[in-house]
Amino acid sequence: MFDTLSNRFEGIVKRMRGLGTLRESDVDEVLREIRLALLDADVNLHVVRGFQDRVRQRCVGAEVHKALNPVQQVIKFVHEELIATLGGETLEISHPAKPPTVVLLAGLQGSGKTTNAAKLASWFKQQGRNPMLVGADLQRPAAVEQLRTLGASIEVPVFSEPSDPIAAARKGVAEAVASSRDVVICDTAGRLAIDEEMMDQVGQISDAIEPHYTFLVVDAMTGQDAVTVAESFHAILELDGVILTKVDGDARGGAALSVKEVVGRPIAFSSTGEKIDEFELFHPDRVASRILGMGDVLTLVEKAEQVYEEAEAEAAAAKLLEGEFTLEDFLEQMRQLKKMGSLQNLVGMLPGVAPELRNAEIEDDRIAQVEAIICSMTPEERAAPRMIDGSRRQRIAAGSGTRPSEVTQLLRQFSEVQRMMKRMGNKSGGSGRKKPKKGRKGSRVTPPGGQQGKPGKPKLTLPGLEDGQFDLSSLR
Amino acid sequence: MRLRDRLSTARGTFTGFLSSVVSRGVDDATWEELEEALILADAGVGTTVALLDRLKEQAKAEKVADAEALVALLKAQMAEDLGGRDLELRAEGSPAVWLFVGVNGVGKTTTIGKLASREVQSGRQVVLAAGDTFRAAAAEQLGQWADRSGAELVRGAEGADPSSVIYDAIEHASAAGVPLVMADTAGRLHTRTNLMEELAKIHRVAGKGPGTVTEVLLVVDASTGQNGLAQARRFTESAELTGVVLTKLDGSAKGGIVMAVQDELDIPVKLVGLGEGIDDLVAFDADEFVEALFS
Numbered sequence: 001m002f003d004t005l006s007n008r009f010e011g012i013v014k015r016m017r018g019l020g021t022l023r024e025s026d027v028d029e030v031l032r033e034i035r036l037a038l039l040d041a042d043v044n045l046h047v048v049r050g051f052q053d054r055v056r057q058r059c060v061g062a063e064v065h066k067a068l069n070p071v072q073q074v075i076k077f078v079h080e081e082l083i084a085t086l087g088g089e090t091l092e093i094s095h096p097a098k099p100p101t102v103v104l105l106a107g108l109q110g111s112g113k114t115t116n117a118a119k120l121a122s123w124f125k126q127q128g129r130n131p132m133l134v135g136a137d138l139q140r141p142a143a144v145e146q147l148r149t150l151g152a153s154i155e156v157p158v159f160s161e162p163s164d165p166i167a168a169a170r171k172g173v174a175e176a177v178a179s180s181r182d183v184v185i186c187d188t189a190g191r192l193a194i195d196e197e198m199m200d201q202v203g204q205i206s207d208a209i210e211p212h213y214t215f216l217v218v219d220a221m222t223g224q225d226a227v228t229v230a231e232s233f234h235a236i237l238e239l240d241g242v243i244l245t246k247v248d249g250d251a252r253g254g255a256a257l258s259v260k261e262v263v264g265r266p267i268a269f270s271s272t273g274e275k276i277d278e279f280e281l282f283h284p285d286r287v288a289s290r291i292l293g294m295g296d297v298l299t300l301v302e303k304a305e306q307v308y309e310e311a312e313a314e315a316a317a318a319k320l321l322e323g324e325f326t327l328e329d330f331l332e333q334m335r336q337l338k339k340m341g342s343l344q345n346l347v348g349m350l351p352g353v354a355p356e357l358r359n360a361e362i363e364d365d366r367i368a369q370v371e372a373i374i375c376s377m378t379p380e381e382r383a384a385p386r387m388i389d390g391s392r393r394q395r396i397a398a399g400s401g402t403r404p405s406e407v408t409q410l411l412r413q414f415s416e417v418q419r420m421m422k423r424m425g426n427k428s429g430g431s432g433r434k435k436p437k438k439g440r441k442g443s444r445v446t447p448p449g450g451q452q453g454k455p456g457k458p459k460l461t462l463p464g465l466e467d468g469q470f471d472l473s474s475l476r
Numbered sequence: 477m478r479l480r481d482r483l484s485t486a487r488g489t490f491t492g493f494l495s496s497v498v499s500r501g502v503d504d505a506t507w508e509e510l511e512e513a514l515i516l517a518d519a520g521v522g523t524t525v526a527l528l529d530r531l532k533e534q535a536k537a538e539k540v541a542d543a544e545a546l547v548a549l550l551k552a553q554m555a556e557d558l559g560g561r562d563l564e565l566r567a568e569g570s571p572a573v574w575l576f577v578g579v580n581g582v583g584k585t586t587t588i589g590k591l592a593s594r595e596v597q598s599g600r601q602v603v604l605a606a607g608d609t610f611r612a613a614a615a616e617q618l619g620q621w622a623d624r625s626g627a628e629l630v631r632g633a634e635g636a637d638p639s640s641v642i643y644d645a646i647e648h649a650s651a652a653g654v655p656l657v658m659a660d661t662a663g664r665l666h667t668r669t670n671l672m673e674e675l676a677k678i679h680r681v682a683g684k685g686p687g688t689v690t691e692v693l694l695v696v697d698a699s700t701g702q703n704g705l706a707q708a709r710r711f712t713e714s715a716e717l718t719g720v721v722l723t724k725l726d727g728s729a730k731g732g733i734v735m736a737v738q739d740e741l742d743i744p745v746k747l748v749g750l751g752e753g754i755d756d757l758v759a760f761d762a763d764e765f766v767e768a769l770f771s
Contacts, residue, residue: 042518221700225518226699
């Protein structure tokens with residue numbers, strides 16, 4: 001299906017090429033295809049609609065990223081919105097002052113409650129806790145035996161008794177208190193969301209043990225019904241989170257989005273295999289890419305952005321060498337550097353950087369300050385900083401929450417960098433202001449370490465640094 | 477009318493949300509609602525579009541103007557697609573071997589328990605082979621079903637080779653003159669190559685001894701979404717499927733994915749699971765399934 005989806009996107013791309021902003025009709029066209037992709041990934045139809053509306057609102061009138069065509073831009077928004085929806089608030093498990101922390105698992109038959117009760121116990125054990133398991137599934141034949149076997153394999157005690165599920169759960173928690181266990185995980189029988197009697201029973205179990213955390217266990221292969229299931233369980237149990245199971249298959253996992261949307265609680269864990277330790281905290285970005293099912297399309301989007309950023313950097317480098325380095329460029333470079341991570345590490349990685357510069361204290365906080373100062377200037381001031389007089393300086397300082405002296409300091413630094421760049425340009429170009437040709441040594445922009453940089457990451461180096469040809473110390 | 481009875485109690489009234497459609501003439505909203513109903517039933521975009529395109533042509537040719545007739549036409553079309561198959565579970569062989577396969581948690585063991593009970597009640601002796609040697613206590617679970625149904629259980633140690641456990645059960649049945657072996661297998665995701673190879677081996681080995689594999693049934697949970705088709709594709713590659721058992725249809729899920737499975741792979745739904753009780757496994761009825769899908 002996704003071959004054709006990619007093909008259809010291509011068709012739309014051709015027709016939309018060259019548009020500066022996203023028009024509503026374009027957005028609708030792309031969203032129709034996205035809708036099919038989401039439905040095919042088992043995202044609930046009603047959830048798809050709400051999702052589409054949110055993406056549409058974000059898209060319409062939005063400016064198109066220079067490197068992306070409108071289709072890619074919409075896909076980017078969709079992907080970002082998916083991650084935001086799936087992620088957002090994450091679950092942090094805190095433990096009550098008076099142990100044990102009581103955890104209740106519930107869900108449909110076959111979703112994987114028993115296996116994941118053991119997996120969760122094992123996870124708590126790794127966190128340095130002393131968990132206990134309680135088998136309150138007295139319905140399915142041999143469910144308690146299964147839990148006992150799993151418990152034995154991870155050396156976690158299992159409590160159960162063949163009375164009734166509510167009593168078994170209550171006694172289980174009492175047993176955990178008596179034996180000083182600090183986490184107790186209660187497994188329950190699988191039940192259909194429309195089985196009133198059984199739903200009532202799980203509500204009673206919850207009332208009896210007053211869990212600190214209640215998780216719904218959901219199979220990643222679930223279809224449209226995931227919404228009904230999540231709503232029903234949430235209505236009775238007030239869920240705190242979701243455990244998504246069987247993520248190791250090839251299901252696209254749209255149920256995750258449906259459930260998240262309906263319950264509004266985080267997907268806390270995902271079960272990624274049959275082994276006990278194949279269980280981890282949920283990664284929204286992975287599932288988002290999978291639901292969209294367009295790894296290749298997303299890569300394309302990233303590539304386009306990357307190429308654009310390279311072109312931008314190249315243009316900036318050309319400007320540098322011509323001594324036309326403005327405060328705008330300065331800010332842009334700062335921002336790109338910020339995206340690349342810690343400055344200190346970065347400078348350390350650059351070959352041929354003068355030791356003085358290497359040891360220079362560059363604080364990341366300082367970048368935010370610089371950003372604020374430059375952003376408080378008018379475009380005219382940025383283009384020609386010389387016009388900044390005392391009163392302008394006052395205004396800029398007030399606008400950026402800094403002191404006038406800090407504004408002065410920035411301007412001084414800037415003019416130093418500018419001067420240095422100019423000298424570098426002279427050396428590289430050989431004859432002053434001559435414009436370096438594209439691709440020429442000394443003006444080509446590549447990331448440190450050549451082309452192996454991660455796709456999608458902005459790339460910037462000073463010209464010529466890739467081959468160590470430049471040594472800043474020689475410039476002094 | 478079992479399916480319909482069960483569903484009407486499970487889902488309350490049987491009028492369904494299409495009742496708002498049928499009182500009107502056919503317009504764009506009608507088509508949209510039909511599309512919505514099919515997608516919410518997990519029929520999938522492909523099947524839905526194909527069904528509705530066909531319906532549009534037919535409606536045009538037959539000049540269908542009111543929505544009620546249109547819905548009736550759609551139901552008839554779907555029932556015709558799904559029905560008319562031979563749903564008999566074949567049992568020729570001495571013994572005949574029925575293999576139950578599927579992903580984890582779909583209800584293989586429970587299905588075997590119910591089916592064994594049905595066969596024993598109808599006077600046929602059954603041996604159950606505990607071929608799920610992976611999941612903790614799976615053999616115990618099947619053992620309890622054996623007790624309830626009056627079938628005999630053959631099991632190996634946990635972690636034993638499932639092929640040999642099933643082979644032993646077949647030899648045992650053959651020696652004891654039991655005509656039918658129902659073999660459980662461990663739930664496996666169809667993307668696990670080694671586990672699918674193991675299944676192919678189980679299938680091969682089960683046919684080597686005195687027994688004949690006459691049914692390989694894929695058990696599918698009604699709440700399964702579009703992944704069901706991928707499951708069926710891969711399972712039939714490893715062990716040629718003869719039918720589908722659709723379980724947990726007494727819940728709120730409609731099981732529409734079986735339409736795609738039948739359409740693309742020509743594997744019919746033979747049985748439907750409607751609850752946890754020992755008698756809650758019934759023969760598939762296309763008309764009732766379609767009726768329930770729109771309820």
